[in-house]
Amino acid sequence: MGASQGYKWLIRATTLLIIFLCFFVFLKLTPIWKPIFQIILTILLPLFISGFITYLLLPVVEGLHKRGAPRTVAILSIYFLFFGGLGFGLYKLFPQIIKQVKDLSENLPYLVNTYRGWLEEIDFRTEHFPNEIHARIEQGLSGIENTVNQLITSFLEFVKDLVNSLVLFALVPFIVFYMLKDFNIFKKAVWYITPRKWRRPGIELLKDIDESLGNYLRGQLFVCVIIAVVAAIAFWITGMSYPLLFATIVGITNFIPYFGPIIGAVPAVIVASTISMKMVIIVAVIILCLQFIEGNILSPLIVGKSVQMHPVVIILALLVGEEVAGIVGLILAVPILAIFRVVVTHLKLNFEKQIQMADTND
Secondary structure, three states: OHHHHHHHHHHHHHHHHHHHHHHHHHHHOHHHHHHHHHHHHHHHHHHHHHHHHHHHHHHHHHHHHHOOOOHHHHHHHHHHHHHHHHHHHHHHHHHHHHHHHHHHHHHHHHHHHHHHHHHHHHHHHOOOOOHHHHHHHHHHHHHHHHHHHHHHHHHHHHHHHHHHOHHHHOOHHHHHHHHHHOHHHHHHHHHHHOOHHHHHHHHHHHHHHHHHHHHHHHHHHHHHHHHHHHHHHHHHHHOOOOHHHHHHHHHHHOOOOOOHHHHHHHHHHHHHHOOOHHHHHHHHHHHHHHHHHHHHHHHHHHHOOOOOOOHHHHHHHHHHHHHHHHHHHHHHHHHHHHHHHHHHHHHHHHHHHHHHHHHHHO
């Protein structure tokens, strides 16, 4: 019995060491694989988005079909409701968001000059400080200026890439339709190419992934939409510049646990600081109120505890996701981690069963 326990601990320690070594090598090879990964991600992103939308809509389609509606009618009804509503929203809101992005890019030189003026003023007022302290202050101010410029530039590049990808995203509705229509065909194809001994464990694995991930994704998406709508109304009422643009950013980044509200607040606070200190306080209060509502009301009520993982593990996953794919990696980190957790749990159970069978045979 003692030898068996020691063997188990040795296997666990070795597996953990191998995982850390693979992770270390993976990060060291970032300059090699990252450009290739970004190209592949750009090409496959419409397919991933289509799969995600199909995953969200499929339970509704199946529910209507079970209630007696023909499958084709159920698919067309949900399809047109979803994409019709989405298309109407984009038709009304997207031109306004693009206009606000254009206005922001045109005002970018003014924003940069405003920040530079503040930094020069601080530098002038600290000129009489001792040389060492003055040098430290200059170094800190230079770092702040570089950070602000980098944030603004990164944000505008992200928006530009998003607009440039609209042609690829136009394929999404067509892919979703055929995924919903031929879902059973895809399911049978996967079933036939899967070895017989893996079919039952595979079904159990997919069922557990769906239970762990499905409620989280659907609930979190609903929460993000609510947060974006409330943020847009709050920004508009208080007179904040570019309300739709910043509300969209707040809604999208809210999908990122812990860091999302902070990331979403940064662009709004940067622009608000060029208006007045009062506007900075207003924006900060709005973000804090949204965070309170999301953390204490919406998420517990809608999302619940779908993904039961320690916060430290989630933070590590977010750091890896940001390193691999930037903002997209931050958004996908927790869903991928949830899938990985379920897969590891199933592998562990199968491994323990094999050890028990080996001990029984001995």
